[in-house]
Amino acid sequence: MASNRPAPQGAYVPNDDDFGGYDDNSWEEWNPTEESIRPVRGRHRVHKRGGGGLARSSTVLGVGVIAAVGAGGIATAQGGKPPVSIEMPDLSAVKDSLPEAKSLPGVGSLISDDSSDAGSADNGVTVAAAPLSAAGISSADAEQGTTDAGEALRARIMEQAENQQDQADDAVQKAAEEAAVKQAAEQAAAKQTAAEKKIAAEKAAAKKKAEAEAKKKAEAERLAKLAKSYTLPVASYxxxxxxxxxxxxxxxxxxxxxxxxxxxxxxxxxxxxxxxxxxxxxxxxxxxxxxxxxxxxxxxxxxxxxxxxxxxxxxxxxxxxxxxxxxxxxxxxxxxxxxxxxxxxxxxxxxxxxxxxxxxx
Missing domain, CATH: 2.70.70.10 (Glucose Permease (Domain IIA))
Structure with a gap:
């Protein structure tokens, strides 16, 4: 009887410590055949070197499962069922009608057009830190969109805080300017009122003076007229x-x-x-x-x-x-x-x- 193909090697290989200190050399290579995977009735496989059969079977099964997972799929105990296929709808038409992510507000800066340009330790290139902008991210990162989601959120929060602070400062400045304008208007109105009162007082004084002079003149004229019709009783006295x-x-x-x-x-x-x-x-x-x-x-x-x-x-x-x-x-x-x-x-x-x-x- 021909033997089956060896099982694919998994990415994970257990060491001695993973199985309580057992020596992996004490186990023979597992090459499952049709005979070996057939249900066993009334008999048990016994380790050739003696002892620990149940532990060896469990361990081998775990290694197989891990190897199957590492190779890209889970092997079933029967091994005869094909993987279930999942059909996905064709989203190309919908994708073509959607706007580019970069054009959405607040999203373009979070997407990197070229991830290969980012300086990393893999290519051995050290990128100097660019100066931070007012939003808390570097100008280069803001232009290239290389910031991660957390940094972008922090930048947005910082930007909102700065905007709120600017709005508060603008409100305070506007209130101060309005108060200064109001005070200046009140002072101007007070000065104008004082000037009007002064002018009115001067006019009243001038009018009163003119009236007094007119009255005095009229009295002088009256007395002059009376003087012609009145006289003293004696000339020398x-x-x-x-x-x-x-x-x-x-x-x-x-x-x-x-x-x-x-x-x-x-x-x-x-x-x-x-x-x-x-x-x-x-x-x-x-x-x-x-x-x-x-x-x-x-x-x-x-x-x-x-x-x-x-x-x-x-x-x-x-x-x-x-x-x-x-x-x-x-x-x-x-x-x-x-x-x-x-x-x-x-x-x-x-x-x-x-x-x-x-x-x-």
Missing amino acids: TLTGTFGQPGSMWSSGYHTGLDFAAPTGTPIKAIHSGTVKEAGWAGAYGYRTVLELDDGTELWFCHQSSMNVSVGQKVTTGETIGRVGATGNVTGAHLHLEVHPGGDSTGVDPAAWLRGKGQSL
């Missing part, structure tokens, strides 16, 4: 008594008029046009003439030495109505002048009244 001056010589306890001291006989003029309301003796006032103006104001000319008008007579400004004297309760020749607005018994200061009519004392 000395003021010897003022309004409100206290003293026991006056029955009211204070001086009620304005005294113009002048020599006896000095002409007394009508201060303004009016009508003679009284002309005669008036006790402590001596000879007194009361001249009523158009507005109802009464002018009292007292202590006259003589009178030149009569009751009901109309006189004009500057017309002589009497002369200075010392009649009545006096200490010397003078004109006692009193002013009673509206005919009131209580008089006002003649000096202020005359100044209001454009007269200077």
Whole structure:
């Protein structure tokens, strides 16, 4: 009977230690034949050198299995069944319709076009480390796509972190710029408001000043006009008594008029046009003439030495109505002048009244 072909040698050969220290030389070469693989009935194969038959059979079977696996397939105990074939569908049509992997976002950098260019220990070439880019991988690796999946994931994470940091920095810078713009706008608005207030205040002050000047000018014009229609009662005089001056010589306890001291006989003029309301003796006032103006104001000319008008007579400004004297309760020749607005018994200061009519004392 012809023997079968030797079994293919496996990639793995057990040593002495793999089988508990047994010497592999104590086993004969296994060359299975039709007779040897036929089911054994009632008899057992016994090692020619004695002992350990069961262990040898198990070991040989394990070596055969390992050898069969190393050769590319698992040998069955019967050895007659062919390997099961698996049919795969033709994916060429589908493959042609799919886009290239390099064109997909985030995938192109993970695929290497030429793996033979990578520096390794096999070809004995040492590749110098290229400088790292901002994403955490070298520029050469980024261009050639030689980074592995872990490094690519790390690079993506680093890139995302840098992008997030850049976005945060941009947000902070934008917020700072917006705050600066807002502050500048507020400052500009405040300056503009202050400038507007200043301009308004200056305009108001200028307007007020102009109004005051206009009022002053109008008053000057009015007084100039009044000065033409009013005059002082005597041309040459000395003021010897003022309004409100206290003293026991006056029955009211204070001086009620304005005294113009002048020599006896000095002409007394009508201060303004009016009508003679009284002309005669008036006790402590001596000879007194009361001249009523158009507005109802009464002018009292007292202590006259003589009178030149009569009751009901109309006189004009500057017309002589009497002369200075010392009649009545006096200490010397003078004109006692009193002013009673509206005919009131209580008089006002003649000096202020005359100044209001454009007269200077």
